Amino acid sequence: MHDRPPGPPPRKAGLHSLPYYVRFAMDPLGFVGERFAQYGNIYYAPSGATGLFVLRDPEHLRQVLATDAASYSKAHSSSARIEQVIGHGLLTLDGDDWKRHRRMIQPAFNRAALRSYAETMVHETERLVARWPTDQRIDVAAEMTELTLQIVGRTLFSHDAGSASTDISSAMRTFNATMGQPDLLPKWMPSPMRSRLKRAVGRLDKIVYDLIDARAAGRSRGDDLLQSLVDAVDGEGDGGKLTRREVHDELVTLFLAGHETTSNALAWTLYLLARNPEALAKLEAEVARVVGDRSPTMDDLEAMPWLDQVLRESMRLYPPAFAVARRAEVDTTIGEFAVPAGSEIILWIYWAHRDPRWFPEPEVFRPERFEPALVAKLPKMAYLPFGGGPRACIGAQFSLMEARLVLAVLVQHCRLDLVRPGQTVRSRTGVTLTPRGGLPMIVRTRTRAQRAA
Numbered sequence: 001m002h003d004r005p006p007g008p009p010p011r012k013a014g015l016h017s018l019p020y021y022v023r024f025a026m027d028p029l030g031f032v033g034e035r036f037a038q039y040g041n042i043y044y045a046p047s048g049a050t051g052l053f054v055l056r057d058p059e060h061l062r063q064v065l066a067t068d069a070a071s072y073s074k075a076h077s078s079s080a081r082i083e084q085v086i087g088h089g090l091l092t093l094d095g096d097d098w099k100r101h102r103r104m105i106q107p108a109f110n111r112a113a114l115r116s117y118a119e120t121m122v123h124e125t126e127r128l129v130a131r132w133p134t135d136q137r138i139d140v141a142a143e144m145t146e147l148t149l150q151i152v153g154r155t156l157f158s159h160d161a162g163s164a165s166t167d168i169s170s171a172m173r174t175f176n177a178t179m180g181q182p183d184l185l186p187k188w189m190p191s192p193m194r195s196r197l198k199r200a201v202g203r204l205d206k207i208v209y210d211l212i213d214a215r216a217a218g219r220s221r222g223d224d225l226l227q228s229l230v231d232a233v234d235g236e237g238d239g240g241k242l243t244r245r246e247v248h249d250e251l252v253t254l255f256l257a258g259h260e261t262t263s264n265a266l267a268w269t270l271y272l273l274a275r276n277p278e279a280l281a282k283l284e285a286e287v288a289r290v291v292g293d294r295s296p297t298m299d300d301l302e303a304m305p306w307l308d309q310v311l312r313e314s315m316r317l318y319p320p321a322f323a324v325a326r327r328a329e330v331d332t333t334i335g336e337f338a339v340p341a342g343s344e345i346i347l348w349i350y351w352a353h354r355d356p357r358w359f360p361e362p363e364v365f366r367p368e369r370f371e372p373a374l375v376a377k378l379p380k381m382a383y384l385p386f387g388g389g390p391r392a393c394i395g396a397q398f399s400l401m402e403a404r405l406v407l408a409v410l411v412q413h414c415r416l417d418l419v420r421p422g423q424t425v426r427s428r429t430g431v432t433l434t435p436r437g438g439l440p441m442i443v444r445t446r447t448r449a450q451r452a453a
């Protein structure tokens with residue numbers, strides 16, 4: 001057994017490291033990709049107090065996320081910053097607390113609950129597309145963020161939110177903007193970014209607590225996720241309910257985790273479709289055949305396999321959650337390598353998805369890769385946009401349904417062209433993988449006759 005995977009030599013502290021930080025900050029994806037090319041599918045970076053294991057091999061990912069999941073926690077170095085905003089919700093909790101919350105929240109994502117959200121998803125998209133100006137430029141990335149915020153807001157808070165939804169949106173935008181920036185100052189030092197974040201957290205807390213209190217006091221009711229959380233009872237455990245603070249933390253978590261990711265999946269898919277006219281034409285034909293001129297429903301989705309394949313291929317190339325992190329809680333192993341307790345692990349979903357062993361010509365957009373017979377041949381965890389094992393995304397079905405319904409409505413009503421044919425858009429690694437500088441596109445409205453053709 002080797003002690004440690006190969007990797008770059010330790011660097012002296014101080015200014016010697018600066019060029020590496022600069023290179024990493026300028027192009028994190030390229031930097032990590034070069035290291036995988038140099039050292040293989042697992043490498044060790046002697047950074048921080050504990051060192052970093054960097055992975056992309058499906059077998060290694062499976063060990064950390066699934067077979068050996070109990071040896072790892074979410075208590076890695078970046079979680080303190082996330083907790084500042086979302087508190088202790090599903091994304092950051094560990095151990096028995098996490099198990100209890102997951103058990104209580106899961107029913108809000110069952111099939112019957114999803115069915116009740118479908119109409120809202122379609123309705124909000126139809127409202128959005130009706131407002132778009134024909135033959136004019138819009139920022140599709142910003143529009144998709146607004147849309148998914150509205151959808152998550154309405155399915156979580158329904159009409160209770162009222163005017164608060166604008167405040168919630170603006171608080172969420174502040175989180176996204178600030179959490180995507182490095183914060184290298186000492187903990188005690190105030191900064192404009194920290195003050196902005198604090199104000200946004202304060203505003204959001206007030207809104208969310210007011211909503212919870214109204215529901216808990218029976219002043220309002222809704223058929224939504226907030227109601228499920230307020231009503232959720234831990235049947236398998238102590239029969240207790242979630243506390244006010246716990247409901248708060250879960251709402252904020254679900255709100256945050258539930259909109260940025262899906263909005264990026266949508267923006268990247270629209271970008272890729274605009275660059276691949278044949279795939280788009282096939283999708284338009286599928287939607288016209290299955291849905292025609294009426295509003296799409298959850299039941300239509302099964303009859304649209306190409307729509308599903310297009311979305312999956314888009315999330316292969318641009319996985320919104322491009323990497324996930326863990327900390328080893330005990331001495332353990334990954335493959336033939338020893339992993340001491342306290343080590344941090346980064347699992348690069350982005351680079352797993354671009355492994356030519358499973359995805360030949362990995363840079364090419366090819367939805368055919370996701371035909372069921374080919375998917376069956378993929379190793380476990382070669383494709384994992386929603387993570388894997390017990391901590392896999394609770395909202396995976398929610399977002400797969402949402403993204404497909406939104407795309408179906410958009411394809412029915414308009415065609416989105418790139419501003420310049422063949423234009424390329426670079427990605428930016430913030431909280432999620434976003435189109436750098438937004439995604440300007442031109443709206444071409446489709447007439448009823450074009451839709452029927």
Ligand code: HEM
Binds near residue numbers: 090319390396
């Ligand atoms: C395209 C859309 C989405 C992507 C790519 C995505 C991706 C992921 C990934 C990779 C994880 C695992 C994180 C880890 O292992 O550390 C995760 C967890 C999670 N996601 Fe998503 N997600 C999406 C949509 C959603 C939605 C719509 C919701 C809620 C409405 C949601 C809520 C969560 C929560 C609460 C967790 C933590 C689950 C747990 O640890 O028990 N996600 N997501």
